[in-house]
Amino acid sequence: MNDMSTEGYVTPDGRKIGGVMMEMKNITLRFGGVKAITDISFDIREGEIRAIIGPNGAGKSSMLNVISGFYVPQEGEVWFRGTKRPQMKPYQVAQQGIARTFQNIALFEGMSVLDNVMTGRLTHMKTGMIAQAIWKGKAEQEEVENREVVEKIIDFLEIQAIRKTPVARLPYGLKKRVELARALAAEPKLLLLDEPMAGMNVEEKEDMSRFILDVNDEFGTTIALIEHDMGVVMDLSDRVVVMDYGKKIGDGTPDEVRNNQAVIDAYLGVAHD
Amino acid sequence: MFYREAGDFKTSYVDDNQTFPIKFDRYRYYVVLFIAFAIIPFLLNDYWVNAVFMPFLIYAIAAIGLNILVGYCGQVSLGTGGFMAVGAYSCYKFMTGVDIWWGGELLFRLPEFNIFFSVLMGGVMTALVGLLFGLPSLRIKGFYLAVATLAAQFFLVWLFNRVSWFYNYSASGQISAPERTLLGVAISGPSAPAWAMYLFCLVFLAVSAIIARNLTRGSFGRKWMAIRDMDIAAEIIGVDPLRAKLSAFGVSSFFVGISGALFFAVYLGAVEVGEVFGIQKSFLVLFMVIIGGLGSIFGSFAGAAFLVLLPVFLKNFLVGGLGWPTDLAAHLEFMIVGALIIIFLIAEPHGLAQLWRVTKEKLRLWPFPH
Structure with a gap:
């Protein structure tokens, strides 16, 4: 030591x-x-x-x-x-x-918990706009792959029940947890x-x-x-x-x-x- | 009872990500599509197309476009009228063959584009102009950005008024759409049949809505919404604000441009820019987005329907139903529409889309809410 x-x-x-x-x-x-x-x-x-x-x-x-x-x-x-x-x-x-959380929670209030955590994956999502517009195929596949990672983190932090809830409705303690989930989603x-x-x-x-x-x-x-x-x-x-x-x-x-x-x-x- | 989620289990993320995750919703959507594509075209007459369907379809495209920018990305724009004008004038130039001049001599002239591609090019050119006028959004926010886009509105209208190249040096300063056909059917021009114009616009609207939905549910939509909800946090988690905002401006202007092109080429046929694409149009589309619901594709449809149908309905009701004189009805119509907008926004500030959402939540449990 x-x-x-x-x-x-x-x-x-x-x-x-x-x-x-x-x-x-x-x-x-x-x-x-x-x-x-x-x-x-x-x-x-x-x-x-x-x-x-x-x-x-x-x-x-x-x-x-x-x-x-x-x-x-x-x-x-x-x-x-x-x-x-x-x-x-x-x-x-x-x-x-490098990912971080904030002292005063900085979640995206207009989005659901799942979408918030998925934004944490944005650095891993690379499909272009055309593929996104078509959706079927590459974009959907990428979405599902990243969703799987996100679901693991949601399980890990025990926030499965609130996955589809808008963040604005959550109490403070859960918001903190969602914020941690979003930071972790970036791996x-x-x-x-x-x-x-x-x-x-x-x-x-x-x-x-x-x-x-x-x-x-x-x-x-x-x-x-x-x-x-x-x-x-x-x-x-x-x-x-x-x-x-x-x-x-x-x-x-x-x-x-x-x-x-x-x-x-x-x-x-x-x-x- | 009809509208239930219970028992509708999802076993894959693809299922869970559907646009209409509830079975009843999905079937309703197919039914609406079927009616719109296969039944309405047979029932149309000129009055219905010109007074109701065409404005609704075209404004819905514009509202979808503006909703992406204002509702999803949180960047206020008052330049919609100007951007629609860009779409209209680009469409006109591509329809009639773009002529490129250099030093007083005609360098070359592009062949005349098919009406479909002309409208598409209207969207593409508007997207480019939108990118340009989106650049200030990196530095300025909120009301100040709205003022900057207002500059775009006035500048673009001025440009199309002043530079005669845009209206092919016509004496009147107007542009008027020549007759163009698609698959042997006239789409633009005075002899175009009602059903063809309707279907042409409907196809554009349907594809626009699907593209908008796909973009907003994927990574682009999340980037936009992250910027809207908290731009600092968005940047910290890896969103490049420049690219996110500019992509929103580009996509938004693309749809707005297409709606402008359709508005000119298919709906009106002839356009004087200051009259048709003035600041009123910017506000009209913005109201549609706000009344319909910010950040909702359905809201764009609802808002467009509300502001297009309400005046038509009021006019028919007051003049036809109550037998009022036309001029009195016309004035009262403004007052009633205005009052309804205010009442409505006080009752439900998040727009028609939110009203629809609440209704669905309630229906889900009906008739046993406890």
Whole structure:
């Protein structure tokens, strides 16, 4: 566990973590005069569950937005699977195999659950417009193939009963789950979760935690998540990055982070004299 | 009782993806098709074709086109009249042979296209123009985009008025459709039989509706709807907004162009652009889409039927039924139609399609709703 600089490590529960999948090098992000992120570097490894934590306004969501290509940092480099990422539009990042969910649910309210999850497959659907217009043949076949993948994910997340329900009618907890389903439908290599458990009760949090662990376990998906519930973070994640005021103040296993004086100060406050 | 889902099990995703998943719906659809294609043509007279069927069929195509753009992709357009004019004038040029000039000399002249292909080319040319005027949608949204498309409306009408090449240098500035035949039957021109014009438009409408349905249920439709519902999230999950929006503009304008071509070549026969394809037409089609139901192919039909049939019905009822003077009836007709639109939109803001959906939900359980 100590030797993290070389390829991979093994977690205490015996999962093998691979090499570096994504590396953020000296990222600095500014909005006008405000520095949202200052010179942050960290990596995410294959098969890992990586948490980003920090008090409100620490720049966690901005960091996730940098990874998903929504914000372009003024300084620093993003490396994904061994190559430096050129400046990309968010949809190109998605095509590379990075999917995400949002802090405030961003589902397509006018569509059914099934259609929402099917939109997650759009990066895998390539038939042209003419074939789509004719439908019979290529387009229908592609639709059915992708539907099969989507149905597996619907089964996996236990949302079969609401498949044809318009998303706007669903309660909050289910919407969160549908959003996870949509992100999973893309079969991402890296899954970004922005506060997947915000506003949930204990049972819903337990369900969601189980899904996150299962996704990581069954699909081997690498996960980076932001979460405020420390119990959840410490239980789920393999390694934790701690941010405060746009700076990185800690990085390591949950135990290391828990005992880090800077982290304790950031969360509990520190006496100034 | 008739309308049931119970016991109608789907065993494949193909079955589940059908346009009409419920058996009763499917048969109803076949019956409607059969009546429209095999029975109505024998019962037609000129009055019915000119007052009811032709406007309905043609506006339904335009409404389908606009619904793809506004209802499915969420991009408001007020340029429908202008785009219909593009369809009409392209159709006219291809019907009469496109002449290409360079430096005052005739370079070459395309052969005259068959009426079918002329109408098709009307759609294709409009799609290209639509792509061009769709470009601003990448930067501007909502009301501002509506204003940008309004510019398209006025510019296109001005263009067809000013540039005499478009109306083949005729003295009146009008275009009038020469007689053209398809399979030996006249489709355009004064001597075209009613049933032929009806069937010609019906074929275009049926194919348009099927294509629109296929596109909207597949990956293109999902891209459009994703952009409509939340464009940021759509981009994050891998939708290229440029291509999604432009494809919506292209497809939408294609259908609108076809309807414009039919409106000119088959229905009216002669067109003065400012009168026929003015801003009123843009609003009329937009109202059809809104009243019919945004984001619904059926809604396009319903909206077109509502706004075409209601005035005809009112006129017949007021003049023929109650014996009112024609001019009084004509004025009251406007007021009644306007009032009905308002009442209707307050009662059901999601349009006729939603009303139909709710009715179906209720029928599904009738007569034992609990």
